[in-house]
Amino acid sequence: MDFSFSAKDEEFRMKVRDFFEHEYPREIVEKMASGASPTKADYQKSERAFAARGWLAVNWPKSAGGTGWSANEKYIFDEELERAGALNVVPMGLLYVGPVIYTFGTDEQKKRWLPGILDSTTFWAQGYSEPGSGSDLASLQASAVVDGDDYIVNGTKIWTSLAQHADWIFCLLRTSQEEKKQEGITFLLIDMTTPGITVQPIITIDGKHSLNSVTFENVRVPQENRIGEEGKGWTYANYLLGHERTSYAHVAGKRKQLRNIREAARERGLLADPAFIRKLGELETRLDTLEITVLRTLSSVAEGGAPGNESSILKVIATELAQDITELGAETYGPYVQPAFPDSVAPAWTGNTALPAGAAPAVAAYLGARAQSIYGGSNEIQKNIIAKRILGL
Structure with a gap:
């Protein structure tokens, strides 16, 4: 197998390297080198520098507003980003929920949520794990019960990365009790300013605050915020987790x-x-x-x-x-x-x-x-x- 890059790929590498050396915010590189925690403003400043060049949604197809880059170009970009010591993009919007929205969402949902991800004005969190439902995610019990045109959401999500910064959270929620635990789970997008949501910080052993517990108490969420079919959230979650696990x-x-x-x-x-x-x-x-x-x-x-x-x-x-x-x-x-x-x-x-x-x-x-x-x-x-x-x- 030949893993060498073509002359065109190497030309692309030099263009990306020049961007990180001359256009990317130097103060963020220095902050990351110190081991300090990036703020929400740091993440957004970094991502907007990428967006200004049209380089933010590296893994998205052009039809959804992404770069349309080849696998080699994506790999080279990631290489040069980490070589420069720049700040990686926040994955929850760009790598996780974005692909779910442009793959399974309606045209209206794409128009509503994808632009905010692409210009880094909307910050997302991921509501998957629960107390007692981590690796066995299909056992989750946080619920969404239909009430008219809305769902009423109750339960707790835990280990929620950067929820303290989030404008929206995408959640897996149980909408029915089925014989098979993977069934009856629904994929729902929730505005973090909705009444009834409480975010509690979890300070980890490295002294940093990136994780949180998020509690929902009778949170009213419009049914139009559901991605895909009710009860099919497990299918969308597996699609998302494939993107998540290749990002490590x-x-x-x-x-x-x-x-x-x-x-x-x-x-x-x-x-x-x-x-x-x-x-x-x-x-x-x-x-x-x-x-x-x-x-x-x-x-x-x-x-x-x-x-x-x-x-x-x-x-x-x-x-x-x-x-x-x-x-x-x-x-x-x-x-x-x-x-x-x-x-x-x-x-x-x-x-x-x-x-x-x-x-x-x-x-x-x-x-x-x-x-x-x-x-x-x-x-x-x-x-x-x-x-x-x-x-x-």
Whole structure:
């Protein structure tokens, strides 16, 4: 198999690289390098810089307002974004609900919601997991009961990323009790300003606030906010989760992490340690394997199509590799790791000038990566999917 890029692809790469070097907001790159948490304003400033070039909806087909790029161009763009240390787009609108809307929504729904995603004026959250319904998402119990032209929504969603910033949330809600738990689930879009919605922050072990609990108490939602048919939400959710699980690879970002680890190890004299070098070499080899797997997956996905069950393979190997890279990153700083341990929200602890510059971000990355093998469907569940749907076991 030939994984080399054509001269046209490389010309495209130079155009994208020039954008990140000369047009993308430099202050956001510097903030991300410090390990500080981006604000809603940071996300929107970043995404509007992409939108100004028509480069925001990288994975969308042209017919829906996307770039219409080839698989190679999408991959190159992601590579250069992470190489530059820029802020990744918020996935909930662009990668998750957007494709569901333009694939399954009505023309009116597309006109209503897609423009706000494309110009980064509407911020979305994902309401899937519940207390007691995480990897076994089909067991969810948050309900939507028909009342005239509306649904009345009650229940709680948890681990809801960036809900504190969200204008809208897309939710899976139970609209009927069926014999098969995957049935009777409906895909509903909800305005976060609707009375009865409460957002409670969850501060994670890395000291950051990105997760939340969202409670719905008799929240009235128009039936016109339902995507597709009532009771068919599980079908749309599986389509969305394919997009979600292929978004974890971040090959270029991982390469940058490994370069930073190698440089920090050189400064600390660790490159003379055979055990350390072996660990670093193994991670670099595994990253090469991940990259080839990503390229194979991208080449098999038609424009606008949904990734298949192979996305579970990417999710497992990408998240396990992310955890191992950040573990070596923390190990690199040795005795500086404990003083760098965050005890408050990130901006308060990233400015410790007594530490090596990379120590605090390395510890934050290590702690934050612990959750990667859990969210988006735990890796144990993904391995079951691989065994049943790919290997036929």
